[in-house]
Amino acid sequence: MLRRRRRAIDGKDLVRVVDVLDTAPKRSESRQPTYWKELPRTRPSWGMSIDLDLCTGCGACVTACIAENNIPMVGREGVSDGRRMHWLRVDRYYEGDPAAPAIHVQPVPCMHCEDAPCEMGCPVNAAVHSPEGLNLQVYNRCIGTRTCSSFCPYKVRRFNWFDYTGGAAESVKAQRNPNVTVRARGVMEKCTYCIQRISSARIDAKIADRPIPDGAVKTACQQVCPTGAISFGDIADPEAEVVRRKASPRDYALLEEVNTRPRTTYRARIRSERGDG
Secondary structure (H helix, E strand, C coil): CHHHHHCECCCCCCCCEEECCCCCCCCCCCCCCCCCCCCCCCCCCEEEEEECCCCCCCCHHHHHHHHHCCCCCCHHHHHHCCCCCCCCEEEEEEECCCCCCEEEEEEECCCCECCCHHHHHCCCCCEEECCCCCEEECCCCCCCCCHHHHHCCCCCCEECCCCCCCCCCHHHHHCCCCCCCCCCCCCEECCCCCHHHHHHHHHHHHHHCCCCCCCCCCCHHHHHCCCCCEEEEECCCCCCHHHHHHCCCCEECCCHHHCCCECEEEECEEECCCCCC
């Protein structure tokens, strides 16, 4: 019961639900003032859309992210100490009567904010913004101040407190993705929209002398999702699937009031005619 109460929505709109016949759900079109200069979008400009009406909370995306990005396990003792290394989590919220609540799920990766607080907070410029709109983490600059995690309102950054990978058996090392750096102790880790897959598609496109086509890059979480809830692509391409999804009136940004302008947005869940959410 206590866990349910701690995770209750209590009137907040972290997970939004619209009626099945509602064609104009709440969507903020106003822009708050900012000190940041808005830069023109060049191609490609990467972004993601997550449809909460399709997400079942199965956790396959979390498992795929772990396997793709060589994310270590902290073990039972680490979990009991409140530690975790997952770059992607699935939050659960409860709404209504605590005895029989409506349950909502929401995958939360790095939002890849246009106005990223983590980049302002890093004292050594390890958190940087790429021309393609990605919030990148330069591991060999990071000195472990964890300021970026303090500045992040979404709490999607993970600090590698211990050397989880140093003493791994050869059989474990053999299962790692060779295209992703195995991080040493003392650096901040986070979702990169599977930058290694983006780089591979960029090289193929350069060899073929053509732009990166829509669908050429699939993130690990997108690829494994059994319901197709996750869409990823070039948001500067008007024909891209992710652009069509973001054009939906159900589209919204998580914690949009903090004015981070995230590249990852959500589509509100549709409440059925039975009213079960």
